[in-house]
Amino acid sequence: MGAHAHSGGSKLYLSVWAWLLALTILEVILAYRQIPFQAMLVILMGLSVVKAALIISYFMHLRFERFSLFLTLFPALIFCVALLFVFFPDSIRLHDLRVP
Amino acid sequence: MSASTKAEYAASPAWEGGAAPYAIGSKKLGMWLFIIADALTFASLLVCYSYLRYATDNWPRPFHTWPSITMATVMTFCLLSSSVTMVFGVAAASRNDRGAAAKWIVLTILGGLAFVVLHANEWRGLIEEGVTPFSNPWGVPNFGAAFFTLTGLHMTHVVIGCLYLGVIAFAFGRGKFTPEDVEVSGLYWHFVDLVWMFIFPMVYLLSNVVTMGAH
Numbered sequence A: 001m002g003a004h005a006h007s008g009g010s011k012l013y014l015s016v017w018a019w020l021l022a023l024t025i026l027e028v029i030l031a032y033r034q035i036p037f038q039a040m041l042v043i044l045m046g047l048s049v050v051k052a053a054l055i056i057s058y059f060m061h062l063r064f065e066r067f068s069l070f071l072t073l074f075p076a077l078i079f080c081v082a083l084l085f086v087f088f089p090d091s092i093r094l095h096d097l098r099v100p
Numbered sequence B: 001m002s003a004s005t006k007a008e009y010a011a012s013p014a015w016e017g018g019a020a021p022y023a024i025g026s027k028k029l030g031m032w033l034f035i036i037a038d039a040l041t042f043a044s045l046l047v048c049y050s051y052l053r054y055a056t057d058n059w060p061r062p063f064h065t066w067p068s069i070t071m072a073t074v075m076t077f078c079l080l081s082s083s084v085t086m087v088f089g090v091a092a093a094s095r096n097d098r099g100a101a102a103k104w105i106v107l108t109i110l111g112g113l114a115f116v117v118l119h120a121n122e123w124r125g126l127i128e129e130g131v132t133p134f135s136n137p138w139g140v141p142n143f144g145a146a147f148f149t150l151t152g153l154h155m156t157h158v159v160i161g162c163l164y165l166g167v168i169a170f171a172f173g174r175g176k177f178t179p180e181d182v183e184v185s186g187l188y189w190h191f192v193d194l195v196w197m198f199i200f201p202m203v204y205l206l207s208n209v210v211t212m213g214a215h
Helices: A010-031 A037-059 A067-096 B003-010 B026-055 B065-094 B098-128 B141-173 B179-207
Strands: none
Touching: A010 A037, A010 B065, A010 B179, A037 B065, A037 B179, A067 B026, B026 B141, B026 B179, B065 B098, B065 B141, B065 B179, B098 B141, B098 B179, B141 B179
16 A cells, blocks of 8 residues: 555456456355355455455555555544444343343 | 646655645545445444344345345446446546546446346335335344345435436536546445445345355
């Protein structure tokens, strides 16, 4: 990352597009495999994060902006999203400690 | 952003109290800040969906391979392709090739409209099965509430994006706006695409009828 003057050519964008499509097809194929649910969730969300990173880096040009822009925007976002997970113990309580 | 503006922004190596600490225009920075805020909105809806899903024993799995999963995959293809046409539109705009930029943006809008039509058709199918935001045949009313709120907000973003890009394509083709304005509209469009990359596996793939597991 850095303040490069160039920002990639058509070939780069088409290859990013091809990668995004390939990852989508991989996700669909994996969804039909008999994988334990928790593992499936981690794999599919992991692949989605990779796809999001490709879109943000190349289509949204963040890779070609100053690193300080990334540092201003994303650590705060990731921290806030992580904070949202504070609700999950309650969801688990609702499910696992349910009175039958 | 034109090459000269970019050079001007990039002239100072670090922020020295100048007007553009990130070497980008204020419109672009504004759109980035909006995207971060909007990302949090969608993140909270996805977390809410997951919360309800884990807490509910018999979460419905109404998504069959045909039509739901197949159509959702085609919709993903439409959005990804519209993102790449938008990239070419932004590239044409930065060369100040206004005609080409407008054509690429119109292609982008067509991709977005295809997505909306397919999605609306899928909603119609679910509504015919009896799914509403308040009830459904499987007795899990939270499913409809979570599903329609999440996908509805996303579809609203796509529709607003189509209108936004329509204005940009029309006016930019006629000599109004700057290449930076096109780039800013592109950022919004890519973000809408990005959000779908999370909704698609989370809502559709993890609820297809063959997936095994406890929840």
